[in-house]
Amino acid sequence: MSITLTKEKITATVKIITEYGGTGIFKCVQCGACSAVCPSIKAGFPVLCRLLIKKLLIGQLEEIIEEPSSWACQACCRCSEVCPQGVKPQEVVFAFRRFQANELAISTASTTSLIDLHATGHAAHTTTYRELRAGVGLPEQPPTTVSDAKGLQEVQTILENCLMGELGFY
Ligand code: SF4
Ligand code: SF4
Incomplete structure (x- = not known):
């Protein structure tokens, strides 16, 4: 009986992520x-690629809904390029992220980067990136939309008029 329930849960989990755009999980x-090639895992966000797919394959979805890794x-x-099975892990990650956003399970790291994206035109997952850049001799701000007033205004208009804008982050 427990095996049947687990199978149902796995099927339901994969179906949800597939509907959000993540294919090839099975x-x-x-x-x-x-x-092995994921820079975000190297940066300390473990539930991506193989581990995220493993959790989906054992039917864990609600259990990891607040997991911040996907936002990183x-x-x-790179993950999709190296997969020998033709899975596209990046699409699975984005599908999981869409699921999280739809459930309003958005991590603090993500809201921080969204606020930064709105303010500067680029998103960073750390509030200390300016100091980090300065520490290695780079300008505090990267050469992005932040130096283009018209472009920045366009980015802000897009962000304010998309669904995320309704959440009131900026
Ligand atoms: S696209 Fe794939 S390899 Fe690149 S950061 Fe995202 S999960 Fe990692
Ligand atoms: S490379 Fe492909 S088959 Fe290997 S763990 Fe990642 S998604 Fe699965």
């Missing part, structure tokens, strides 16, 4: 090639 063989994904797509 093709994953847990080889870990994706995790840089969308570099």
Whole structure:
């Protein structure tokens, strides 16, 4: 009986993530090639790539709903490039993130970067990036929309008019 329930939970979990755009979850063989190249895992956000897919494959969804790792994904797509099974872990991560956003389970790190994105045109997951950049001899701000008033206004207009704008972060 417990096996049947687990199977149902796994099927329901994968169905939800698939509906949010994450495909190929059942093709994953847990080889870990994706995790080995993920810069965000190296930066200390473990529940991405192989581990995120593992948790989905054992039917954990609500259990990890407040997990902040997904918000640290840089969308570099290295994981998708190396997967021998043709899974696209980056799409699974984004699908999980959409699920979280729909449930308003948005991490503090994400709201911080959203506020920064609105203020500067680029998003950072740390409030100390200016000091970190200055510490290695770089200008405190990267060369992004922050130095283009018209472009920054366009970014702010987009952010204020999308669904995230309704949440009142900025
Ligand atoms: S796309 Fe995201 S999950 Fe994939 S390797 Fe890049 S940072 Fe990691
Ligand atoms: S590389 Fe592909 S098969 Fe290997 S763990 Fe990642 S998603 Fe699964």
